[in-house]
Amino acid sequence: MKVELEADKCVASGQCVLAAMDVFDQDDDGIAILLDEQPAAEHLDGVREAVAICPAAAIRLVDQ
Amino acid sequence: MADILTDPAPEAPDAVPEFPMPRESRCPFDPPPALKDLQAQAPLTKVRLWDGSEPWLVTRYAEQRALLGDARVSADTDSPGYPTKASPDAGEGKLSFIMMDDPEHARLRRMVTAPFAVKKVEALRPAVQRIVDGLIDDMLAGPSPVDLVDVFALPIPSLVICELLGVPYEEHDFFQEHTKTMVRTTATPEERGKASRDVAGYLAGLLGKRLAEPKDDLLSSIAGRIAAGELTHQQATEMGLLLLIAGHETTANMIALGTLALLQNPGQLALLRETDDPEFVAGAVEELLRYLHITHLGRRRAVTEDIEIGGQVIKAGEGVIMVNEIGNRDPEVFADPDRLDLTRDARRHVAFGFGVHQCLGQPLARMELQVVYGTLYKRIPTLKPAAPLQDVRFKSDAFIYGVHALPVSW
Numbered sequence: 001m002k003v004e005l006e007a008d009k010c011v012a013s014g015q016c017v018l019a020a021m022d023v024f025d026q027d028d029d030g031i032a033i034l035l036d037e038q039p040a041a042e043h044l045d046g047v048r049e050a051v052a053i054c055p056a057a058a059i060r061l062v063d064q
Numbered sequence: 065m066a067d068i069l070t071d072p073a074p075e076a077p078d079a080v081p082e083f084p085m086p087r088e089s090r091c092p093f094d095p096p097p098a099l100k101d102l103q104a105q106a107p108l109t110k111v112r113l114w115d116g117s118e119p120w121l122v123t124r125y126a127e128q129r130a131l132l133g134d135a136r137v138s139a140d141t142d143s144p145g146y147p148t149k150a151s152p153d154a155g156e157g158k159l160s161f162i163m164m165d166d167p168e169h170a171r172l173r174r175m176v177t178a179p180f181a182v183k184k185v186e187a188l189r190p191a192v193q194r195i196v197d198g199l200i201d202d203m204l205a206g207p208s209p210v211d212l213v214d215v216f217a218l219p220i221p222s223l224v225i226c227e228l229l230g231v232p233y234e235e236h237d238f239f240q241e242h243t244k245t246m247v248r249t250t251a252t253p254e255e256r257g258k259a260s261r262d263v264a265g266y267l268a269g270l271l272g273k274r275l276a277e278p279k280d281d282l283l284s285s286i287a288g289r290i291a292a293g294e295l296t297h298q299q300a301t302e303m304g305l306l307l308l309i310a311g312h313e314t315t316a317n318m319i320a321l322g323t324l325a326l327l328q329n330p331g332q333l334a335l336l337r338e339t340d341d342p343e344f345v346a347g348a349v350e351e352l353l354r355y356l357h358i359t360h361l362g363r364r365r366a367v368t369e370d371i372e373i374g375g376q377v378i379k380a381g382e383g384v385i386m387v388n389e390i391g392n393r394d395p396e397v398f399a400d401p402d403r404l405d406l407t408r409d410a411r412r413h414v415a416f417g418f419g420v421h422q423c424l425g426q427p428l429a430r431m432e433l434q435v436v437y438g439t440l441y442k443r444i445p446t447l448k449p450a451a452p453l454q455d456v457r458f459k460s461d462a463f464i465y466g467v468h469a470l471p472v473s474w
């Protein structure tokens with residue numbers, strides 16, 4: 001599974017960081033950064049939560 | 065239901081219902097019964113507003129999220145069909161980017177996102193804990209009963225946002241009084257306009273000072289954007305006004321209303337009092353955000369292109385109102401939604417809205433509420449209401465719902 005982030009859509013709500021801190025961080029302006037494009041299985045639930053709650057629909061989890 | 069059945073109902077049965085609807089007085093934490101009936105009937109229905117206009121009321125969670133995340137839905141109050149909450153405010157201008165669409169909305173919003181990043185907010189947690197502990201110390205040393213809103217709920221967000229912006233807290237009486245007027249629906253447009261202009265004038269003065277002599281605060285950073293030619297004085301003042309107001313009434317009312325809701329649910333309150341688990345407290349904050357409803361008048365938008373949704377076609381130029389309090393009680397999403405259950409996973413609530421306008425200050429609000437709910441009931445385990453529930457005055461007359469005062473003793 002691969003995580004895709006469209007940072008230009010991000011509204012800096014920080015929801016992804018709260019849902020999956022090992023996979024997402026924020027830059028100095030609060031815009032999301034992807035730390036790990038292919039997170040380990042134990043982080044996938046957090047990523048799915050981030051996909052579900054991201055208000056800007058900027059995150060996707062895709063099959064490879 | 066009883067109220068509806070006993071109403072004389074002079075209008076035709078298919079009459080468009082008025083919004084907002086009255087709440088059931090015995091259930092001040094629940095949405096109006098008429099709103100729940102509408103949700104059960106259909107995801108969208110027409111309602112009539114104060115000015116006779118008839119926008120769509122969106123009552124179900126899925127349709128609310130879809131519309132709030134749709135670029136064909138405008139937050140610009142000048143868009144045709146935009147459903148206003150009250151008569152147009154007298155010459156107070158726009159409340160910065162929350163009343164704009166992308167790309168200008170995104171450009172302005174990104175200028176002030178930095179201090180609200182999760183890790184920056186976490187770094188403020190010890191300072192907020194000190195503020196909360198200090199206010200509780202003062203409460204315990206002072207008289208009982210006391211108004212919790214006055215001595216605790218309002219000072220917390222006020223102190224925090226003043227610190228963040230760089231507004232001297234000594235001035236808080238001035239702008240607290242003015243913001244109260246600005247969010248009171250019964251204030252005249254003239255009163256609201258004057259209050260807004262007075263606070264804006266005060267902030268414009270402060271921005272001028274920070275332009276000349278920058279400090280390490282958010283107002284200085286906004287003033288820097290003026291110097292760089294990225295913002296006009298007017299835009300910078302509107303932005304400062306937005307941040308000052310948005311952080312105040314919302315968090316203060318969540319603290320007071322949340323405390324009252326917990327005092328009415330002693331089993332749930334005990335869970336908070338007895339836990340040392342920050343994860344549990346964080347989850348409890350999400351559930352209180354879902355269960356309560358500070359922004360009871362809904363997220364308002366105008367549709368710029370025809371949109372087919374929920375079995376209806378919303379036409380370009382029609383207004384839509386997404387009432388998050390009823391979206392958060394959608395039984396399709398939250399089982400047994402009218403029950404306050406601090407152990408449930410409530411993270412998908414729409415208390416902060418959804419889409420590109422979702423609340424900018426939510427990490428700060430969450431952290432403040434976590435500190436408050438995780439501290440107050442432990443430090444004052446005997447906290448109890450000092451007035452019967454029927455004597456508590458709820459803020460149906462304000463843009464932000466809550467209580468006017470909450471007498472408590474211990």
